[in-house]
Amino acid sequence: MSAGTSSTAIYISGLHVRFSGFAALTNLSMELRYGEIRAIIGPNGAGKTTLMDVITGKTRPASGEVFLDKVTNLAALDETSIARLGIGRKFQKPSIFEALLVRENLELAIRKGRGYADMIRSHVKAEQNQRIDEVLATIGLEAEGSRLAGTLSHGQKQWLEIGMLLVADPHVILLDEPVAGMTDHETARTAELIAGLKSPERAVVVIEHDMDFVGEIADLVSVLHEGQLLGEGSMEQVRSDPRVIQVYLGR
Numbered sequence: 263m264s265a266g267t268s269s270t271a272i273y274i275s276g277l278h279v280r281f282s283g284f285a286a287l288t289n290l291s292m293e294l295r296y297g298e299i300r301a302i303i304g305p306n307g308a309g310k311t312t313l314m315d316v317i318t319g320k321t322r323p324a325s326g327e328v329f330l331d332k333v334t335n336l337a338a339l340d341e342t343s344i345a346r347l348g349i350g351r352k353f354q355k356p357s358i359f360e361a362l363l364v365r366e367n368l369e370l371a372i373r374k375g376r377g378y379a380d381m382i383r384s385h386v387k388a389e390q391n392q393r394i395d396e397v398l399a400t401i402g403l404e405a406e407g408s409r410l411a412g413t414l415s416h417g418q419k420q421w422l423e424i425g426m427l428l429v430a431d432p433h434v435i436l437l438d439e440p441v442a443g444m445t446d447h448e449t450a451r452t453a454e455l456i457a458g459l460k461s462p463e464r465a466v467v468v469i470e471h472d473m474d475f476v477g478e479i480a481d482l483v484s485v486l487h488e489g490q491l492l493g494e495g496s497m498e499q500v501r502s503d504p505r506v507i508q509v510y511l512g513r
């Protein structure tokens with residue numbers, strides 16, 4: 263489906279998520295748009311990761327709507343089907359294959375979505391190699407392709423994991439705390455990388471606690487608190503919102 267600037271990628275309405283009685287998300291409504299970098303911020307336990315779990319089919323909502331492109335009901339699909347629709351997600355903890363080469367990690371990622379046997383048997387095609395080269399350049403690891411992934415720095419591992427998403431050219435990219443544990447230099451480099459992902463045909467959603475980083479990359483910031491949307495706006499707007507300061511920024 264073609265997607266113009268500012269059209270809705272993910273439509274969420276009246277979302278409720280409960281874990282054995284505990285309300286992790288309550289009546290959450292939000293629209294994530296193509297062409298936009300959205301930051302989701304808020305205190306620990308606010309429900310940020312849970313929101314990504316619902317979009318990617320890992321967690322089922324108790325009620326409410328989650329749609330891709332306003333037509334595809336994501337709440338009715340499993341994780342694999344949702345990934346195949348072009349929704350890519352990086353988890354809070356990196357999950358690269360440390361015993362494989364950097365390039366092999368990207369090869370595995372490009373073949374993911376096929377059956378396991380097919381994935382093992384199939385060879386990487388020329389166009390896939392080209393895509394892997396492009397992604398290596400995007401994530402700044404063009405000189406590290408034949409290194410063992412386990413020998414990369416923490417920051418480089420995070421970039422590799424972002425690269426493993428990018429090989430599939432997703433239209434929706436969800437990144438959970440991409441700069442956690444990074445050095446200042448790595449964080450600055452990650453801000454450039456993520457800013458470079460912005461495209462009229464792509465929605466980028468980033469959960470982060472690093473407010474300087476968020477201010478650098480985000481077009482719009484949504485603040486979650488105790489499973490509810492506390493506020494939404496530019497970084498300046500949420501930074502000066504007394505409720506946001508009280509529950510989060512003023513800590």
Ligand SMILES: Nc1ncnc2c1ncn2[C@@H]1O[C@H](COP(=O)(O)OP(=O)(O)OP(=O)(O)O)[C@@H](O)[C@H]1O
Pocket residue numbers: 281286304305306307308309310311312313
């Ligand atoms: N699978 C689960 N089973 C039970 N409770 C859960 C589950 N997943 C999340 N929770 C609870 O739901 C609440 C929201 O968790 P979530 O991981 O979404 O928070 P978060 O905003 O991502 O926090 P952080 O900034 O610490 O990563 C927390 O109280 C958490 O303990």
Ligand SMILES: [Mg+2]
Pocket residue numbers: 310311312354438
């Ligand atoms: Mg989280």
